[in-house]
Amino acid sequence: MRSSDLYTRKFHVSEFLAEKLIAATAFLSFAVIILIFVFVFREALPIFSSSEPATHDEAVQEEVETYGEEALGEASQLRAAEEKERRAGSIEHVEGNASLRNLLSTDWQPVSGEPKFGLLPLIVGSLKVSLIAILLAAPLAILAALYTSTFAPKRVKEILKPAIEILAGFPSVVIGFFALIVLATFVQDLFGTMYRLNAFVGGVALSLAVIPIVYTIAEDAIAAVPKSMTEASLALGATSWQTALFVTLPAATPGIFAAVLLGVGRAFGETMIVLMATGNAALMTFNVTDPVRTMSATIGAEMAEVVFGDTHYNVLFLIGSILFIFTFTLNAVAEFYIRRRLLRKFRGG
Amino acid sequence: MRPIIHFLTLSIVAAATMVAQEVITVKGSDTMVLLAQRWAEVYMSKHQDVTIQVTGGGSGTGISALINGTTDICNSSRPMKTSEKQKLKQRFNSLGVEIKAAKDGLSVYVNEANPVKELTIEQVRKIYLGEITNWKQVGGDEARIILYSRENNSGTYVYFKDNILEGKDYAPNTQSLPGTAAVVNAVSKDKNGIGYGGAAYGRGIRELALKADESSMAYPPTAENVRSGAYPMTRFLYMYVRTRPTGSAKAYIDWILSDEGQSVVQSIGYFPLR
Known part of the structure; x- marks a missing residue:
């Protein structure tokens, strides 16, 4: 040997x-x-371990030292005194308690005398925008994939396929900016919506980011359908449309499902586009022309300035965990359930 | 041998002078970053022995850096919060030293097609609390008021909430946008919109004149009105240090508060302290 x-x-x-x-x-x-x-x-984690609101040291209530006040002009001194008075009278920032009841409320007012960390409007917002995006993107992307892999002449395919895939590398800031400036005005003129920035505008912009993902994976799935199946269908006298719709598409269903789920995952996690195009008002409504605030946009907007270690900071990480679990589950389902179960079904197992 | 020794001595001297370059780090508010950079440039051109490094990141980021000891001076467009002071006390046994460095006038903007020219602070408050929802209630057209705000990470958001809304929460349908430019843009495209933020000269919007109360006069946010304090929506821009400044940091801060430092403020579009 x-x-x-x-x-x-x-x-x-x-x-x-x-x-x-x-x-x-x-x-x-x-x-x-x-x-x-x-x-x-x-x-x-700290949200779940300590539920009692933090108490502040008495010592903290003492005056903060100032420097250079004598350099202030007369008018400024007056304003400084006024502001000090107002600050003393105003409700001090407190570390809110993130009890389950607070987390399940419908108000998201994290910077407040009494912070409210209601996650429900954010979850509804994310679901609403993702749903709109996938409802617009999936049919377009799947039909485009079907066209390029079965009907399009070779030269058309060579232009179309890379063109759609390039969209995937499009910076989401650019799509968001386009939505903010152009798309929002267009939609408002078209439908006469009360709010210029709303869930629908965000969903349409988001679908631009989702289409290339769904397209690429769906195209792979359709291209992987064995030639023998389509050829058999054509040989039996079916037209190419009949073959595409009743033979190729069903055979590629598992892959297409996976594509759609990954598209939803992308829509759910996308931050910049929704941050710019949805208006970011934490409203608990199911109306698509109301502004929404999504989970990812909330993290994106608030993380930079939050007091580190504060309850608000922990709640933002909780939102991150929810996002993580959601996309992780979606991807896992796409990978295991659909690929295995449905593949077996369609291969006649 | 000689030349080598000479060379060595020279390089040691050179290294020593480089070490002697004092570095002051400044970090914080994005609102103040342009101003802080200009201050640093002008100051460094006159004091070759001091290097001042300025970075932005936001008021909260700057205060965190101050607490973590990674910056000497922190810029903030809002006063430090109690929880932040407490953290600073835990680390450095100091509540920090507050320096009022400049003044800023905040404006309320509406679309230029909006007939409303002035509002009282009370009306602005009620609009943002959702108690006034139609422009007709403040002398405008029959139309729903569309509220635009900054994101809650912004010092401007906090100032507006503490001082105009008296600490109450914004109406839930307030749309929050990242940055003053986005708010100005949204209001310029939305004829029923209202927004607030730093002075802006964008097309398509108008800055409203504000009245402290019903009986007082309405003042537009001009430089003169902000300086005199007649315009009711002005705020301070702050610098924070951990302990009472000494040495080169003190010299720098004193210079900022001097007439020379304050004249830089105006060239950036903010307002001097006096």
Whole structure:
């Protein structure tokens, strides 16, 4: 079996190393994901461990030292005195308590005398915008995929396919800006909506980001349908439309489902577009022409300035965890359930 | 051998002078970042021995950096919160030192097609609390008022909430947008919109004149009215340090508060302290 002992051993060592190196890289990326997971959850955890609102040290109530007040002009001194008075009278910022009741309320007012961390409007907002985006994007993307992989002449396909895929690399800020400036005005003129920025505008803009993802994966799925199936259908006298709709599309269904689910995941996690185009008002309504505030936009907008370690900070991480779990579940379902179960079904298993 | 020794001595001297370069780090408010950069530029051109590094990131980010000890001076467009002071006290046993560095006038904008020219502070409050919902109630057309605000991470949001809304919550249908430019843009495109923020000279919007109360005069947010305090919506821009400033930091802060430093304020579009 072995012609040269030395040669084989040497070969084995390098192969062994290469193999382990690749395995290590794979495990490293896996470990990084786990670590992110752990970090996000750890930061959200204090909400559940301490429910009593923080009490402030008496010492903190004492005057803050000032410097250079004497340099103020007369008018400024007057204003400073007024402001000090107002500040003393105003409700001090308190660390809110994130009880379950507070988290399940319908008000999102995190910077307040009595902070309200109602997550429901944010969850409804995310679902609403994602639903609009996927309802617009999925049919378009699937039909486009069907066209390019079955009907389009080779030259058309060579232009169309990369063009749609380039959309995937489009910076979401640019799409958001386009929605904010152009699309919002267009939609308002068209439908006469009361709010210029609303869930619908955000959903339409978001669908631009979702289309290339759904398209790419759906196209792969359709292209993977065995030639023998389509050829058999054509040979039996079916037209190419009949073949595409009743043979190719059903055979590719598992892959298309996976594509749609990944599209939903993308829509759910997208931040910049919704931050710019949806108006960001935490309203608990199901009307698509009302402004909405999504979970991802909330994190994007508020994280930079939150007091570190504050309840608000922890709640933002809780939202992050919810987003994480949601997209993780979607991807897992797309990967395991649909690929395996439906593949077996369609392969006649 | 000689030249090498000479060279070594020279390089040691050079290194020593480089070390002697004092570095002051300034971090915080995005509202103030342009102003802080200009201050640093002008000051450094006159004091070659001091290097001032300015970064933005937001008032909260700057205060966190002050608490973590990663910045010497923090810029903030809002006063420090109690919880932040408490954290600073835990770390450095100091409540921090507050320096009022400049003044800023906030404006309320409406679309230029809106016939409303002036409002009282009371009316602005009721509009943002959702108690006044139609422009007709404040002398305008029959139309729903569409509210635009900054995001709640902004010092401007906090100022407006504490001082105009008396600490109450904004109406839930208030749309929040990232940055003054986005608010100005939204109001310029929405003829029933109202927004607030720093002075802006965008097309399509008008800055309203404000009245402190029903009986007082309405003042537009001009430089003169902000400086004199007649315009009712002005705020301070702050700098915070951990302890009473000494050495080069003191020299820098004193310079900012001097007439020379304050003249820079005006060139950026904010208002001097006196």
